[in-house]
Amino acid sequence: MRDFGGIVERSPVRVVRPRSADEVARAVREAAAQGLDAVPRGLGHSTYGQSLTGGVSIDLRELTGVEVGAGHAVGAGHAVAAAGTSWREVLAATLPHGLAPPVLTDYLDVTVGGTISAGGIGGTSHVHGVQAGNVLALDVVVDGEPVVCSPAVRPGLFDAVRAGLGRHGVITRATLPLVAAPERVLCCTIPCRDAEDVLRVQRDVTADDMSAQVKPSEDGDGWTYEAKAVLHGDKAEPPPGTTEVEELSYFDFCDRLRPDVEELIRLGEWARPHPWAMVFLPASRAAEVIEATLADMTTAALGLSGVILIKALRVGHVPMLAVPDDPVLFSVLRTASPGCASVADMLAANRTLLDRARAVGGTRYAVDSVPA
Template sequence: MQDFGGSAVGAPQEVVRPTSAGEVASTLLRADGRTPVVPRGRGHSTDGRSLTGGISIDMRGLATVHEVRDAGVSVDAGATWREVLEATLPHGLTPPVLTDYLDLTVGGTLSAGGVGGTSHVHGTQAGNVAELEVVTRDGRIARCSPSLDRRLFDAVRGGSGRHGIITRAVLRLVPAPRDVLVCTVPCQDATALLRVQTTAPADHLSGQAKPSETGWRYEAKAVLFDGKEPPRGLGPSEVETATYREFADRMTPDVDELIALGEWRRPHPWAIAFLPGRVAAGFIESTLAAMEPGDIGLSGVVLVKALKGTGDTGTPGLANVADPVQFGLLRTASPGCPSPAAMASANERFHERARAAGGVPYPAPVGGQSGQTG
């Protein structure tokens, strides 16, 4: 068994596919702390955290999206964000924060934190949860919320499974836009990119650094929900329109192409960190100055996302930094590029530098017997 990272292998002694929180609890009680128990959603971890030599819990057995109401929707942890959106959009509603790739499970991203293009407005996905059902490591089934067992509620959101396994969540919903206006903004450097991300009056913001013949070029995407024209002074090089559903699912054509090219199945040694805003631009530029395009692979991606206005990541269980900027080297070990082992070593050095600069890895390192991933 492998995960999306493709560099680690796990051979579980047992696979359990529960259909209730009670079955998850029974599995943990039976393991009694002696056998590792690891929940697995879509196996999209990139460092082997969804793999185990012990008991693997297939969370896709818990994948029901329950009744949708204006205030929120109750969702089993094994449901994907695509399945949630398919249930809420007919009601004109959407989760405030979606992952770029919709085929991740709710429990996995809430356990990691969950960052999306609207996080500069709404914080993390884990910060938009009204209530959770959690099976704690001692086999207890607990409900928690801001007013009920707040300590557990704060610990499991962004806690990487250290304090229990999320089995159900009540997600906040907001009105969904009908259409979006996508503005592509070329940026001279990382400083300019972060300036756009912290000043542009946009509903959804993202950024990338892309290799070119003259080095790395920076590009921001500023998206307006139900917008008619770009904000004054933004200066986009390209403006596109799409329905909200099309925009939310924008990665599907790219994923289909990567599957056809064989890149989707290659190892993906990813490294992501939250950096303090005051050092982020310099850190990003110095990191990329020391890299060749092949160091991220033929289909690798460099992501930059400033969480403007939150002051932190918005999730107590996730280590926070001041004015966080998410910087990700989403490497693919393509043919002719560095090996997965070499990329993993480069990622270790990346995280060491990030910690020295006051940053923190994302997702948080897993400790203990259970780690929950998408």
């Protein structure tokens, strides 16, 4: 069995596919009685075996469903989603009510339980924080028993399971806040000179969704930088420096990666190993680490479909997600394409980036691919 990273392979003793919290609890108790680890798994989008085990794999993809609206006890401003539900399915349930989760991952086909267990970062994380910080309550199986936790009920457990990678309990259901969803958004592209300019734009431009990408230059001899500022509402004005504007429905914006993913699947790139490096850097030192990393990189070290992202964010109270003050997420999302750098070379480059990040007070995002 492999995860999305396609690098680490493990064979579980048993795979369990529960459809209820009670079935999850039974699987955890049986694993413990046999001295086996029980590791929850959603869509397996980790990149270095974090969702794999040699014990019992608890496949949560059949534990799905979303309740939303005034008919639910928590009210119209909340949704209750089973852990194996994808964010695409959550959005499909909430948008008819004119509502959406405050933070969505760029790629919607990952699960609620998976991203809350990892942290969960999206374009709105500079405003709302991470997905693990936007949870009202969780149903969790801990020590083989289903319990409920929240900031007021078992707060220690609540803090341990959010961004806890499933080590302290198996999330089976999450109560999520919702915010008003716009009908349309304005996507504005702002070219930047360098990493410092990217961080300036992300700091100074007011936008509902903010991200940035680094791309190989046209001559293949360097890198170009661009920020993406997304404004909600059809009367928004593009910020200074905008060179390209695109208006989209809110759903089409949220689902913007789907055509790219379908093309990568067609080309075979989606199935190749993905040695991803993701580090949190203190904003005061982020530009120097980013520039130093890119100075050492070639496009072959990124892969044919690799992506480099820069994202300033806030986290909020998520104790298990270790980040420096004023964090910037720098992501080098490599793909081991034919004719490009080898997986081993990409992993070595990831280790170099992590060492460089730690030297300035940075940390790693624990679903990345960095060899021990």
